[in-house]
Structures are given as C-alpha cells and as structure tokens.
Amino acid sequence: MLRRKFGDTPLKWTGVGILLLIWLVFGAVPDQTSIPTLPATIQALFGELGDPNYWGAIGDTLQTWFVSLVIGSVVGITLGILAGLNVWMERSIAAPVEFFKTIPIIAVLPLGILVLGTGPSMRMTLVAFAVTWPLLVQTLYGVRSIDPMIRDSARSIGVGPVRTFFSVVLPSASPFIATGVRVAAAMALVITIVIELVAGGSGLGVEISNAALSGGTALPTMYALILTTGLVGMLLTGIIGAVERRLLAWHTTYRSIEVAA
Template identity: 35%
Template sequence: MRRVEGVRRTGRGQRLGLGTLGVLLAFGACEALGRSGIVGRAYLPPASEVLARAVRLAGDTAFLGQVGATLRAWALGLGLACAIAVPLGLLLGSLPLLGAAVRSVLECLRPLPSVALIPLVSLLLGTGTRTEVTLIAYASVWPVLFNTVYGLGATDPLAKDTLRAFGFGRLAVLLRVELPATAPFIATGIRISAAVALVLAVATELLAGFGQGLGIFIAQAQLATDGARDVLAGVVWAGALGLAVDTALVHGERRLFPWTPEHRAQDAP
C-alpha cells in the first residue's frame, strides 16, 4: 500500500513539475518579448514588472475590496445556478417525457451569450449586483443542469431495479441510488460552471464600466496613460483566482469521489 501511494505521489510530482516548467517557459517568453523592443513597453511591459505589480496589489486594501466584490458576485451567481440546475436536472432526468418536451427550449436558450443580455437585464433589474448575479447564474446553470440530466441517465439500471424489487418507491430509488450515482457528474458540472461564473463576473464588470470588482479595476486601468501594467496585473489576478478555484474543486472531487475513472486516472502513475 505504501509503495502504491509512493508511486502516486511521484506521478503527481511529475505532473506538477511539468506544469511549473510550462509556466516558467511562458514567463520567460513574455519577459523576453517585453524587453526586446518589438512591442513598446507602454503596450506590453516585461512579465517581471507585471508580476511585481500584481504582488504589490496584494497589499492594497482598495484593490482587495474590488476582488472581494467580484468573488461575492461569483459565489452568489454560482450558488443560485446550482440551486436551480440540480433540482431541475433531477426533475427532467426523472421524467423523460418532460425532458423531451423542454429540450428544444433549453437548447435554444443555452447558446445565448450572457454578455449580450446585459442591456436587457440592466433594463429589467437596474445596475449593480443583481444584474451581475443574474447574468452569472444564467451562464453557469447549463453545465450543472445538463451534467445532472446526463448523470441521472447513466445510473446503473440494475441497482434501480433491485431496489424496486424490494419494494422501494420512486423517491427512495432517487435518494439511495440515483442521486449518489449522479453526484460526481454534478460536481464536474459545478467545477465547469465555477470557471464560467468567474469569467462572467469579470466580463460583466468590465463591460459595465462602473461599480466594484476586478473587472472595474481593469476597465479603469486601461483608461490610464500607462495602464497596461495594471491591466495585465489584474489579468494575472483573475487567472490566479481561476486556478485557485479549480484546484480547490478538483481536490474536493478527488476526496469525495475517489472511485471515478477520471480521478483514478489522475492518481495512476
């Protein structure tokens, strides 16, 4: 057992090392391009200056307040999306006729870009957090919804038939078999939606151009005379937040559902 665990840790260490190498190569290329003079520093500062500015922003309480506003809208929008998508997905997956009836409507609504709805939602709800949360929820609901429906459809029919043979009703089958089997799919949908929600949070703030948030910081920085460094530093923060959220969710999935093929493959040497 210890040997297997050691092999798994070695495999994870190798993947981490390759990821770090890729980051260093990208950093070196950006640094070289910024210092080469091919692109003016006013438009593309060296990566070291951008990174230094991003680090200094960690001590700026006003900037951290902007980041906090973005994370608050992200959490509210993602939570609202999950609260809608999971029950609705279970309902549509449990009632195939209903799912078939509304499928065309859902497929019509899903491709609509949330940013295109900003004028309409702003007109209906006004500006501010309500509009941002609504747009985030709209964009984030689809991965969770369709993953829930798919996971429910992929449940082992033998396990359901076994419970029915012992006299368990529809609700008992849902709670004892279908929901636990669907949980890994729901978790994957939430992880995808978390990234979508963060993109929408920053993009909505950036396009709105007023209020609070990381997107507002980037929008205001691009109007400054020498604002490219701050814009790129804000982008670094957005990327770091996305990476932190995804890493936390992947770790949580691995801890909660270690038997799934995806995580067994990641743990394999």
C-alpha cells in the same frame, strides 16, 4: 513512489514557466510599449497587494461568483434531476434549454441593465442564468446514465422511490454533477469579470477597465490585475477539485484516478 506523492505537478508548471520566459524575452525588445515587462508587472502586482481597493475588488468579484454559482447550481441541478427522472418533463424543456444555453450572456447584458440596473443583483442574475444550463444538461446526463437494471433491481426488492433516489440515482449521477459544478465555477468567474468590464460597478473587471483606460504607466497594473484573475481562477479550481475528490473518494472513478496518479 515519487510519482504517487507529487503526481504531474512539475509537468503542469512547465507550460507556465515557458510562457513567463517568453514574456521576459519579449519585454526586452526595444520600442515595445503595448506589453509591459515581466519585472514591471510583478512589481505592480506587489504594489497592489498593499492597496485595500485591490482586496476589495477581489472580494466583490468573489461574492458575485459565489452567490451566482450557488443559485445556478440549485436551479440547474434540481431541474436536471427532475428532467432525468421524468421523460415527459425532459422532452417539454428540451427546446427551451437548447435555446437559452446558446445565447451569449453578453447579448442579454443590455436587457439585464435595463431591467435590473448595474448593481450586484444584475451581475448575480446574469451569471446564475449562464451557469444554470450546462449544469442542467450535465445533471440530466448523469441521471440518464444509470443502468436500468440497477434501478429495476432496487424496485424488485421493494426499495421505495425516495430510498432509490438517494441510494442509487444520486450516487450514480454525482460524478457528472461534480464535473458540471467544476466547469460552471470557471465559467461563472469568467462571465463575472466580463460583466464587470462592460457594465462597471465594482470588482476586478472594473479595476482592469480603469487601468486600461488610464494607459501609459498604468499598463503594468492592468496586466497585474489580469494575472490576479488567473491566479484567483486557479485557486478556486484547485479548491473545488480538492473538495470534489474528498467528497467522492468512495466512487470508483476517483479511486482509479488516485491509483493512476
């Protein structure tokens, strides 16, 4: 009963506790200046909570993350569905997809800056570009995973293409799409912060870079900002996971997860 209620939450936080303990012990080592102590970092984090620039940086990063994820999801899921339903299209885009999905986003960052400048549009475009390809592939696999017998049975009883798509194809592919969105969300946040670190502008990445360049007494602030990125990522992952489980509670995959928990 307790397991059904609390799941594996204590176990999930055990690793975090161990890492914090190691950090606390390591910070007590004398003549160690590259990594601030855990208490100093926590103090810096609480100090940042009262700074409007801190919340503004989080807001800028989240804005880029959200818009990029929406654009990348719309493009990637749409192309994945079309390619999954059409063999000719799947084969025609196979080579471009394999090419683009292997390009590190940092490699096209100079081109993005040259064409779009260093503003929000550049960051959103590059992040959306990066998340499109894994979403496309995941959606394609989801559509292709449908049992042909189910599709043929729907066609044999006179179900039209549109109804077949919404009643057979989309429900069957939805767990694949949901997993793709969850992975793409984490990827989008990482890439957003990396672009902010390199290209500047505004956001958590810029604040981390500024603190790193200041050095000295600003190191606890830098680590506090790094902790912030992790906490933001955990919060977003938790929200997306909760929405995913709520929307797909009807699916057998998610029912089995709830029973196992």
